[in-house]
Amino acid sequence: MKPVTKEQQTVVVTGASAGIGRATAAMFAARGARVALLARGGAGLDAAAAEVRTAGGQALPVVTDMAEPEQVEEAARRAEEELGPIDVWVNNAFTSAFGRFTDVSPDEFLQTTRSTYLGYVHGTRAALTRMQPRDRGTIVQVGSALAYRGIPLQSAYCGAKHAIRGFTESLRCELLHDGSGVRVTMVQMPAVNTPQFSWLRTYLPRHAQPVPPIYQPEVAARAVLYAADHPRRREYRVGASTALTVMANAVVPGLLDHYLARTGFGSQQTDALPPPEGHGNLFEPADETKDYGAHGVFDDRAHGSSPEWWATRHRLGRAAAATGVAAAGYTVLRRLTPTGRGKH
Numbered sequence: 001m002k003p004v005t006k007e008q009q010t011v012v013v014t015g016a017s018a019g020i021g022r023a024t025a026a027m028f029a030a031r032g033a034r035v036a037l038l039a040r041g042g043a044g045l046d047a048a049a050a051e052v053r054t055a056g057g058q059a060l061p062v063v064t065d066m067a068e069p070e071q072v073e074e075a076a077r078r079a080e081e082e083l084g085p086i087d088v089w090v091n092n093a094f095t096s097a098f099g100r101f102t103d104v105s106p107d108e109f110l111q112t113t114r115s116t117y118l119g120y121v122h123g124t125r126a127a128l129t130r131m132q133p134r135d136r137g138t139i140v141q142v143g144s145a146l147a148y149r150g151i152p153l154q155s156a157y158c159g160a161k162h163a164i165r166g167f168t169e170s171l172r173c174e175l176l177h178d179g180s181g182v183r184v185t186m187v188q189m190p191a192v193n194t195p196q197f198s199w200l201r202t203y204l205p206r207h208a209q210p211v212p213p214i215y216q217p218e219v220a221a222r223a224v225l226y227a228a229d230h231p232r233r234r235e236y237r238v239g240a241s242t243a244l245t246v247m248a249n250a251v252v253p254g255l256l257d258h259y260l261a262r263t264g265f266g267s268q269q270t271d272a273l274p275p276p277e278g279h280g281n282l283f284e285p286a287d288e289t290k291d292y293g294a295h296g297v298f299d300d301r302a303h304g305s306s307p308e309w310w311a312t313r314h315r316l317g318r319a320a321a322a323t324g325v326a327a328a329g330y331t332v333l334r335r336l337t338p339t340g341r342g343k344h
Helices: 019-030 042-055 069-083 106-134 155-178 217-229 240-251 253-263 307-313 317-335
Strands: 010-014 034-039 058-063 088-091 137-142 182-188 235-237
Touching (some): 010 069, 019 058, 034 042, 042 058, 088 106, 106 182, 155 182, 182 217, 235 240
Parallel strands (some): 010 034, 088 137, 182 235
């Protein structure tokens, strides 16, 4: 069987109506791929599909709730029927709620888990069902630094991202045992300027914000494409903040507990924007009738490139991160000295 070129690929992107998913779909399209776009919101999905076509790709928008395995399976069936055998499947869709754990109801926690964690499980199953008989294909799991380090006010999301990492590691071992030609890799992301900070359900008194440094969705999307093209590497980490967070949590997790208890509430909220109205997109899509685009409301603070990502691709990132983690640990220690303590 002749290998499929990048220009001939059939790609499925979940959560494709906004943020990282939308930017990723457009980048795959720019090199000629056929792209199935899965998301819940009709208006956002149609606008994303139009961008894919403008970029030069073939688009198939499919309204899909990733929490529902039957809908995911049907979307995968349509993708193969209308676009061809799936070469790359990108799991990216999620939803959640901002707030203390005690503010988030059991139903809200369950919905976050179903959409975010189980959505990846359902997407991976649909992809494997088709890829394993052909003994080829790539699954890219869009992760987060929060897959390694939980932070306050995002317990449901952090729990789901941790679960995705554990699930992916288990699956990877099984594929290696079988000698499978199907590859699975994970890309851990930093803070990204996506609409989520304006449309997730929130119990915060102020507008939610990503913890700087903030990157544009296109930075994340370029990493997803690179991972799809080089899936033998088990994991990629985008941004110096991601690498430092993972390493610091491995070395001084207790200190990070105290540091985040002090800083994690204020750093995730801003007075610069009014608090979002409505109930968020936890149970219903926010972009059913309105398109929000790929970017969130932090364009003025978001970086369009990541030098650390360049170093990571060239296997220089670990050395840079190892040097930086000492400085990060020193900063944490200074903040936790008795003279620096205080109430949050």
